[in-house]
Amino acid sequence: MFSVNEYVVYGSEGVCKVESIGHPDIAGLDKNKHYYTLSPVYRHGKIYTPVDSTIIMRPVISRNQAEELIGGIKDIDCDLDVPKDAKLANIFYRDLVRTYECSKLISVIKYVFEKQRALASSKRNIPAVDMKFFKIAEDMLYNEFGFVLGIDPKEVKGYIAESCEKA
Numbered sequence: 001m002f003s004v005n006e007y008v009v010y011g012s013e014g015v016c017k018v019e020s021i022g023h024p025d026i027a028g029l030d031k032n033k034h035y036y037t038l039s040p041v042y043r044h045g046k047i048y049t050p051v052d053s054t055i056i057m058r059p060v061i062s063r064n065q066a067e068e069l070i071g072g073i074k075d076i077d078c079d080l081d082v083p084k085d086a087k088l089a090n091i092f093y094r095d096l097v098r099t100y101e102c103s104k105l106i107s108v109i110k111y112v113f114e115k116q117r118a119l120a121s122s123k124r125n126i127p128a129v130d131m132k133f134f135k136i137a138e139d140m141l142y143n144e145f146g147f148v149l150g151i152d153p154k155e156v157k158g159y160i161a162e163s164c165e166k167a
Contacts, residue, residue, distance in 0.1 A: 001051060002036065007060040007147070009100055010049065012136075014143045015041040015060055024048055042143055042153065056100050063148045069102055070145075070163045076103055078110035086129050093133035102144065108137040 002008055002018050010016045016038035024035055029048060036057075038047040049055060061069075069076075080096075083089050096104050112134035116126045138157070145160075146153035 002057070002059075007041070008038070008057050009060055009144060010038055010040075010047065010057045011055045011100065012098075012140065013038075013040055013043070013047060014140060015147045016047065017041065019046070021051065041147055056098070058100065060144060061102060061148060063150075066102075066145050066148045069106065070160050073106060073110070073160065073164060076106045076110065078107050078114060080107060080111045082111065082130075086127060089127070089129045090132075093129065097133055097136055097140070100140065102141060105137040105141040108133055109141065112137075 001021075004018055004020060006018045008016055008018060019037040019039050021036055022034055023029070023031060024037060026048065029035060030050070034051045035048045036051060038049065039045075040047065049057070080092075082092055093108065096108060112126065112130045115130060119126055139153075142153040142156040145156045149156070149159065151159060
């Protein structure tokens with residue numbers, strides 16, 4: 001169970017602050033359940049989710065963990081076995097991204113980046129499903145990294161590039 005004022009990653013919503021735990025006085029919510037009231041860091045509004053929700057919710061990684069991941073990006077495996085069929089590729093990527101694990105998001109980003117680079121030499125475009133999940137993975141990763149590094153998520157890509165150049 002998470003605590004009030006703790007920061008968590010809540011599914012695809014990303015980084016959220018736990019504002020309260022209990023039963024909010026909102027019509028339609030099960031009065032026999034306890035809920036987390038979450039405030040998204042990069043969006044407006046509130047999220048009310050049961051404490052026993054099946055949506056993945058995990059603690060935000062630490063700054064040290066983010067730095068370790070960035071320092072080890074070159075070693076993160078990006079040899080993904082993405083199906084060639086667009087529908088199957090969509091399911092594959094969706095399941096991978098829905099783990100909400102930073103290393104898996106990096107794998108998706110690296111895989112699509114390398115695929116894009118390979119296709120560019122033959123003047124072919126990358127499939128839309130690849131780009132869709134590339135952007136989703138970037139948004140999720142950059143939001144969490146930006147939060148723990150204390151920088152704007154839009155600056156994370158440059159931060160990573162600069163860190164990799166120094167290594």
